[in-house]
Amino acid sequence: MFDTILIANRGEIACRVIETARAMGVRTVAVYSDADRTAKHVAMADRAVHIGGSAPSESYLKGDRIIEVALETGAQGIHPGYGFLSENPDFVEAVEAAGLSFIGPSAKAIRAMGLKDAAKKLMEEAGVPVVPGYHGENQEPGFLAEQADEIGYPVLIKAVAGGGGKGMRLVEKPEKFAEALESAKGEAKTAFGNEAVLIEKFVQKPRHIEVQVFGDGTKAVHLFERDCSLQRRHQKVIEEAPAPGMTEEMREAMGNAAVRAAEAIGYAGAGTIEFIVDGSDGLRTDGFWFMEMNTRLQVEHPVTEAITGVDLVEWQLRVASGEGLPKAQEELTINGHAFEARLYAEDVPKGFLPATGRLAHLEFPEGARADSGVRAGDEISPFYDPMIAKLITHGATRAGALRRMSAALGDCQVAGTVTNLAFLGALTHHKGFAAGDVDTGLIERDLDELVVVPEPGPRETALAALAALGLLGMEGFETGFILWTPLTRSVHLVRGGEEIVVKVRTLSAEAHDVVVGEATVEARRSGGRWQLDGETAPPVAVNDQLVSVFSDYGLSFLVVDLLERDSLAGGDADVIEAPMPGLVKVLLAKPGQEVKEGDRLAVLEAMKMEHSLLAARDGVVAEVLVEEGAQVTAGAALVRLEEGEA
Incomplete structure (x- = not known):
């Protein structure tokens, strides 16, 4: 077993790996960027080393620097987590060339599954069912359109490299294909440096069911399935295990196919075989097809751990250090x-x-x-x-x-x-x-x-007003001074762009009457707890001018400083602003251009995704206030519209 490992990642997965390593008596080395100097994973690790700037390209993607740190700190292995360098075969080879162990699959296995088109051919040879589609090298738009016609609409355009829904577009009609292809290729090139795509048949009422596999380089087992069908724009939202409606026959068929896939490439470590399943008529053994393999630990691995009692990170460390598979297939059960x-x-x-x-x-x-x-x-x-x-x-x-x-x-x-x-x-x-x-x-x-x-009721609004005035002096609430003299004051709150005026009449330190619109809420403290009209008040937190009431998943109110009211005024309705910090990837608007409501004016690249900024009304572009390629802050003005000629 390793004495020390370096974790080439950040955030929750770095913390997750540290927890298991600590339980196994393995020391951990964290790496961090400028933005992560005080991050949780830095505090948790036995040692932490700064590796560069905030952008991933300046830190977490600098494989050579990460290997240097591993050697300097005496680590014997590198755990990549997921994302960043976890599926980079060149990094794997560099790690091994430095005399270190990569806690994951071989570079050969990653390459075999790294490009979706090649992976599908390999799976067909291994007897794993594959979705009908075109996975060839010809990327000429006209040719790809012909392939889509032959496959039959609807079709999916998918980037051959990467995952996470990036570079993926659903096309339901032939006339929409060219635009979707251009968009998918552009996003794929940005995300993966490879604009090549493949075309697949889109399965009606599709379910996304994946199988957790684990191999030792020769043999593999499966740890049953996860259903990841609850998605938005191909991004998983809620996952579960096992899959609802799964039969033992279907589970065996999918599990066996997944094991064949893993063993076909000599897979070592944790991996996931993703299948698209036709759910239109129940689960059938002839209704599932291979989509791709993720050659790493998955974000949703905890649900598999919960039903099997297996710590997948512990298995990763054991197999990477030279041990065999901890359990045989017949020893694995669902709970x-x-x-x-x-x-x-x-x-x-x-x-x-x-x-x-x-x-x-x-x-x-x-x-x-x-x-x-x-x-x-x-x-x-x-x-x-x-x-x-x-x-x-x-x-x-x-x-x-x-x-x-x-x-x-x-x-x-x-x-x-x-x-x-x-x-x-x-x-x-x-x-x-x-x-x-x-x-x-x-x-x-x-x-x-x-x-x-969720919209707040009078009680939640009243509680926010009391918190804003510092009148909730009790454990679990933000503490402020207590008014002992009967006094009526007004509090101005903003929620969802609407200003709410609340009147608070303080009767004593433990009694207030709060007027919200036409309702009057009685706030009384009894036995150390605040009651609102006789019901226990939910927790609340105050930070600067923001009050958060923890009811209905969290209700936030902005406290208005009347002396700064002008600063709360909304921006010019004619100005298109950046909704978040990001890179202006594309500027489509040009001065003098007539635009219609809903027209794309710019594309902002932020949080690893592209976001289209649209015209809110018909008009004429008066000014373009930024240049393509500019890095902008949230709220930055990008384009100004003016009324067109009648």
């Missing part, structure tokens, strides 16, 4: 059901835009596993994925595990940034999902009902 929800800093009403901010308050619920790379006080940086945590629940049954997940999401407390908590909570209450009737199109079909923003 209960598990869910994982990905908690992100993102603005759901604004189209799930990634968000930044300082986590003024962060508390995870008891009864759920929380894998997180951040703590209260940490910044959500624009340089990396905005994940706050993965919440994992386990139960004897699917219904029990889902109830626990719903409760855990409701009890999670995050302040300082917008999150997708309410969206995740809505999913756990979705009737179809609760019944196990899930496919990859569920979220898009029911998006309107899933993204409804």
Whole structure:
């Protein structure tokens, strides 16, 4: 077994690896960028070394520097986590050339599965079913359009390199193919440095079911399946294990196919075989096809750990240090059901835009596993994925595990940034999902009902006003001075762009009457607890001018400083602003150009994705205020419109 390992990653996966290594008595070395100087994984590791600037290209993607640090610190192995260098075969070879162990598969295995087209040919040879499509080298647009016609619409355009939904487009009609192809190629080139794509048949009512495999370089086992069908734009949202509706016959067929795939490339370590499954008529052994293999540990690996009792990171360290497979196939069993929800800093009403901010308050619920790379006080940086945590629940049954997940999401407390908590909570209450009737199109079909923003009632608003005035002097609340003289004051709050005027009449240190619109809320403290109209008040946190009430997945209010009211005025409706920090990848607007509502004016590249900025109304482009390639901050003015001629 290793004495010391270096973790070539950051965030929650770095923290996850450190926890297992520590339990095994293995010392850990963390690496960090400028932005991560005070990060959680840096504090957790036995030793931490600075490796460069905040951008991944200046730090976490600098393989040569990471290898230098491993040698300098006496590490014998490097764990890549996922993302960054985890599936880079050149890095694997460099690690091994330096006399170190790569805690993952061989460079040969990664290359075999790295390009989707070559991987599909290899799987066909191994007897693994493959989706009909074109996986060849001819990338001429006209030829690819002909292939799409032969396959039959709808089709998927997919980047041959990479994953995570980047460089992927669904095309339902021939006339939309050319535009989708250009967009997919552009995103693929940005994300992976390779614009080549393949074309696949799009499966109706598709389910995304993947099988966890683990190999020792010769033999492999599977640790059953995970259902990752609950997706938005090909990004997984909630995963579960095992898959609902799975039969023993289907599980055996998929498991055996996954093991054949892993053994065909001499796979060592943890990997995932992803299948697309036709869910239109139940699960059938002739209705699943290989999509791709992820030659690394997956983000959603905790649900597999929950139902099998296996620590996959421990298995990784053991096999990479020369041990054989810890268990045979017949020794692996399923216990209960598990869910994982990905908690992100993102603005759901604004189209799930990634968000930044300082986590003024962060508390995870008891009864759920929380894998997180951040703590209260940490910044959500624009340089990396905005994940706050993965919440994992386990139960004897699917219904029990889902109830626990719903409760855990409701009890999670995050302040300082917008999150997708309410969206995740809505999913756990979705009737179809609760019944196990899930496919990859569920979220898009029911998006309107899933993204409804919870609105505060009079009690929550009253509580925010009391907190803003510092009148909640008790444990668990922000403490302020107590007013002992009866006094009525007004508090101006902003929620969802609307200003709310609240009047607070303080009767004593433990009694206030709060007027919100036409309602009067009685706030009384009894036995050390605040009651609002006789009901126990939820927790609340105050940070500068932001008040967060932890009810309905978190309700945030901005406290208005009346002396600075002008600063709260919205921007010019004619100005298109950057919704987040990012790179102006494409500028389509030109001065004097007539535009219609919904026209694309610019493309902003941020948080590893491209975001189209659209005209909010008909008009004429008066000014283009930035240059293509500029790095801009959130709120930066990009394009100004003016009225066109009547």
